[in-house]
Amino acid sequence: xxxxxxxxxxxxxxxxxxxxxxxxxxxxxxxxxxxxxxxxxxxxxxxxxxxxxxxxxxxxxxxxxxxxxxxxxxxxxxxxxxxxxxxxxxxxxxxxxxxxxxxxxxxxxxxxxxxxxxxxxxxxxxxxxxxxxxxxxxxxxxxxxxxxxxxxxxxxxxxxxxxxxxxxxxxxxxxxxxxxxxxxxxxxxxxxxxxxxxxxx
Amino acid sequence: xxxxxxxxxxxxxxxxxxxxxxxxxxxxxxxxxxxxxxxxxxxxxxxxxxxxxxxxxxxxxxxxxxxxxxxxxxxxxxxxxxxxxxxxxxxxxxxxxxxxxxxxxxxxxxxxxxxxxxxxxxxxxxxxxxxxxxxxxxxxxxxxxxxxxxxxxxxxxxxxxxxxxxxxxxxxxxxxxxxxxxxxxxxxxxxxxxxxxxxxxxxxxxxxxxxxxxxxxxxxxxxxxxxxxxxxxxxxxxxx
Numbered sequence: 001x002x003x004x005x006x007x008x009x010x011x012x013x014x015x016x017x018x019x020x021x022x023x024x025x026x027x028x029x030x031x032x033x034x035x036x037x038x039x040x041x042x043x044x045x046x047x048x049x050x051x052x053x054x055x056x057x058x059x060x061x062x063x064x065x066x067x068x069x070x071x072x073x074x075x076x077x078x079x080x081x082x083x084x085x086x087x088x089x090x091x092x093x094x095x096x097x098x099x100x101x102x103x104x105x106x107x108x109x110x111x112x113x114x115x116x117x118x119x120x121x122x123x124x125x126x127x128x129x130x131x132x133x134x135x136x137x138x139x140x141x142x143x144x145x146x147x148x149x150x151x152x153x154x155x156x157x158x159x160x161x162x163x164x165x166x167x168x169x170x171x172x173x174x175x176x177x178x179x180x181x182x183x184x185x186x187x188x189x190x191x192x193x194x195x196x197x198x199x200x201x
Numbered sequence: 202x203x204x205x206x207x208x209x210x211x212x213x214x215x216x217x218x219x220x221x222x223x224x225x226x227x228x229x230x231x232x233x234x235x236x237x238x239x240x241x242x243x244x245x246x247x248x249x250x251x252x253x254x255x256x257x258x259x260x261x262x263x264x265x266x267x268x269x270x271x272x273x274x275x276x277x278x279x280x281x282x283x284x285x286x287x288x289x290x291x292x293x294x295x296x297x298x299x300x301x302x303x304x305x306x307x308x309x310x311x312x313x314x315x316x317x318x319x320x321x322x323x324x325x326x327x328x329x330x331x332x333x334x335x336x337x338x339x340x341x342x343x344x345x346x347x348x349x350x351x352x353x354x355x356x357x358x359x360x361x362x363x364x365x366x367x368x369x370x371x372x373x374x375x376x377x378x379x380x381x382x383x384x385x386x387x388x389x390x391x392x393x394x395x396x397x398x399x400x401x402x403x404x405x406x407x408x409x410x411x412x413x414x415x416x417x418x419x420x421x422x423x424x425x426x427x428x429x430x431x432x433x434x435x436x437x438x439x440x441x
Binding site: 017050117141190 | 224230251259260277282307354355380382383385
């Protein structure tokens with residue numbers, strides 16, 4: 001595994017601890033930061049996110065990180081809300097996002113037979129080759145916790161199904177993003193994080 | 202398969218050891234309850250939350266005595282994925298709105314203790330202490346509808362008539378609440394044998410099933426249960 005540095009962008013939401021612990025279990029150092037210098041210099045960058053898109057975008061703007069993130073050239077992983085932040089926009093309170101990954105996060109359709117939020121373990125099927133998903137079995141389960149999702153698009157590398165199919169993992173240039181929480185997805189999630197650390201840049 | 206409900210009065214070493222065991226067996230989520238927190242007017246002792254977050258790689262929820270946004274923030278910052286509120290939400294329903302706005306609905310679970318009485322279902326509170334348990338003067342259906350309007354993202358329905366008697370989940374009640382829930386609904390109370398789990402998924406169409414005593418006592422092994430559920434066409438993540 002690469003011994004390079006990992007910067008986790010502090011987008012202000014709660015529950016960053018579980019991500020830090022996940023890297024600790026992989027014996028990989030990760031630093032939570034809003035420091036532009038540290039983020040630019042890191043070998044890997046993670047954009048997590050819990051909460052609402054508007055708040056998170058405001059915090060990135062307040063920390064003067066909008067252009068910093070857009071200009072990153074090393075591998076970057078968005079997680080859950082972080083995936084939506086990397087996209088063009090989110091329907092959640094109609095927020096314009098970073099515009100790096102094409103697409104808009106849409107509200108999941110649902111009813112009493114298909115509840116929203118989508119909370120729980122769903123099988124994920126890979127639809128395109130990508131290092132991020134190496135050695136992760138077809139139909140592996142990951143843990144989801146969300147009400148919005150990116151539709152399936154040309155950037156989709158894995159999809160999952162709720163009332164309809166949506167993007168579980170997307171990839172675009174050096175940016176990848178997962179709708180699920182790899183840090184809470186047992187062995188499959190841990191493998192994905194390990195793959196991200198080892199990705200060829 | 203939702204996983205496991207931890208009651209209070211366990212020392213931290215026990216909690217960590219059990220959490221590891223359940224993770225290894227293939228539990229999908231753990232719920233840690235401090236059932237005496239609300240009746241005593243105190244909050245959960247949270248030193249263990251960090252330690253649990255560090256060792257387990259599946260989601261977990263903390264319940265008991267979360268009375269404010271600050272309480273919830275503390276628990277979530279220590280690495281919990283969700284917080285569950287019960288009696289404090291009955292005292293101050295507005296708390297649900299505050300928590301959902303701050304952390305998002307997906308972090309906010311409503312625990313409901315419900316009992317059939319005079320042909321209807323009624324909510325109880327302070328159920329952690331038999332001396333303080335009291336009817337909350339609300340119909341269960343009304344309460345879960347209101348709580349969803351206020352922003353809860355999941356409902357754990359503990360059917361008190363069934364709790365501890367191990368005669369199966371109260372699927373009639375759960376079915377009624379299912380028809381009134383557009384958020385995930387988790388069955389709690391009554392699991393005794395493996396077929397009880399199959400039945401609640403099939404009859405009540407719940408999103409998860411919670412159990413405690415049958416797992417703590419090792420009467421049911423989670424890996425065996427998951428194989429049994431899959432053999433019976435319940436769509437879940439296979440163990441290990």
